[in-house]
Amino acid sequence: MSVPLALGPARPVPLSAVNPVAQLTAIVVVTVVLLVSGDLVTPSVLLVAELALLPAAGLTRPGDVLRRTWPLLLSAAGVAWVNVAFGSLDGAEAWVSGATWALRVVALALPGILLVASTDPVRLADALTLHWRVSTRFAYGALAALRLVPLLAAEWETIRLARRARGVDGGRNPVAHVRLLASTAFGLLVGAIRRGSRLATAMDARGFDSGITRTNARGSRLRPLDAWVVAAAVAVCAVAVTASVLTGAWSPALS
């Protein structure tokens, strides 16, 4: 009764050599610039730079890229459509506004996808606790909880089947379907809490968060490469904003 899903160590790709906190810093820089900019040129330049990094994150096959980005592309299309259909602008201006929003959404979210594709969750927790002093209780607790997510998917399926075996299904009644969904979700929640408390007990038994200062077996090194990555992010942002100003498109959202 298992679903083939698992949280494993991420396979190493060129971008994995960059420390997760350097990646996060670069993401913050790009995010701030995107939030401030209100034109079409800035997100376009940043998006080109981000797309150029896809191979470094091991995303070379179009299928892989699409599998990870389809929800994002869908929501970007949705944002664009809302802008064109319900915005205050008309004609070509409406289309430019829609495209700007869609590009911003994609350019904002793509760095996150690059991070997830290239970063082992354990390395991320190590980097956050060692460099940014994020609480170990939070970081490793979240990591352990993340391991349980694939199990929840399997559990959802089991609860659903168990209900059918008991003679409970929605049949042709949409209301019954919604109620069944709610009760299955409740069953899943109960199961997740029980499993979570078992995990907490096991971690307790292994001395987690017992008041002793935790050491880290793997460490997390910051190297010159990491400084270069942040510098490159700043440089690309500068290029994007300069291009935008020179083309006369620059219209900051905060002015």
Add this chain to the structure above:
Amino acid sequence: MAGPVPGTGPVQHDGVGPAAVRLTGFGFRHASRRAWAVRDVDLRIEPGQRVLLAGASGAGKSTLLRALGGLLEPESGDVAGELTVDGAVPDRRRRPVGMVFQDPDSQLVMTRAGDDVAFGLENTGTPPALIWPAVDTALDAVGFDLGREHATAALSGGQKQRLVLAGALAPRPGLLLLDEPTAQLDPDGAALVRAAVNRAVADRSATLVVVDHDVEAWLPLVDRVVELLPGGGTVEHPSGWRPAPLRMPARRVHSPGEALLTAQAAGFAYRGAARPALAATDVALPAGRTLAVTGPNGTGKSTLALLLAGLRAPSTGRVVASPALTAGLRRPGLPPHRWPAVELANRIGTVFQQPEHQFLTGRVRDELSLGPLRSGAGAAQARATAEELLERLGLAALADANPFTLSGGQQRRLSVATALATAPRVLVLDEPTFGQDRETWAELVALLAEQQDGNRALCLVTHDAAVVTALADDVLTLGAPVPA
């Protein structure tokens, strides 16, 4: 000797070597409960001894282990008597205790094997330079040879549990506590874990206390067997003691009737999976007979059960119900997986591995009348069915209890009873005796033997050889998976 102030540095081991355990009139009562979980326990365990803690479900074995592990917070209940490890109240800051629980998936934290073993060492503040040698020693001690980099998610249950054991051993605990470490494993996985424990405690560097329902399998590994009595107190069994043999049910063998359900080259593959979860299988379930499906993990036993139970559509081949089974259906031509749920429950009853997945109401009585009510029986008749089942399964005293608060054995009986409430002709059970004590085992097997006399067809998916001996007329052994 004073322990370190919390937050100041690595654990100072008061003593290296195995721990001594003393309990004097010890008892514990969980807050909000009226009955004591453990009571009047007097026990001395000498350093390096290996003790098997036996006792029926609900005798308080797990509570006692948690107390030894220092996991019972004083504010979570009332403590009576005294419990000391190496002369002091258990305190994990002073000396690590190794604990292994049932479910490997809710014990592993990291994504790689080596990182997971290192987790406990990091928590006790071990300097990084000392961690990896200790990890390698622990992995070697349990015979885990897949390497530090192996993904924890890609391990079998037995291997995962072996890794959990390595993680418990790595900080060199003086006391190793195992709480039913093999209850969720198949026989191969269980043997793997017992071999790892044997290897790890061979040098008597840790005192060992094991709780497990499979008493016989652990006897060769332990020095003493102490039984916890349900009303409080303990009994020490003399050396050479063996548990009473399993009570086998009296049963009549029936000649095979009409095949109620047939799998014809039925197989199942997850979308995108490299190899099928179940290879094409032919099998028939005749009325009055019991089929046991056995074989190692990963051969698709549970998947076959789901196909036969009409809960999943086969991706190849088909599952066909006989006219005797489809009688009364509005569209008898449909395969079982497309029947409406109510019709399915009236014809094929399924009992899942984890009983609580199946409970839908807040009262045992409601749980039993739910099936009959949904299939159109009147309230009076549904009540009568529920009362009869309550009486027959010895659950009458618990009629108003919440199903989730029952003991494991009671939950198991209730889940079988809920499937029987709609009087299906076919009964499919997935590991019905999993993790049950001997008493529950005997009750359950007797109940299933009764069902055979009712001219029902039974299908049991099981690793339990004793259940096969007790009940099966036919055995289907699924083969090892074909390498991709």
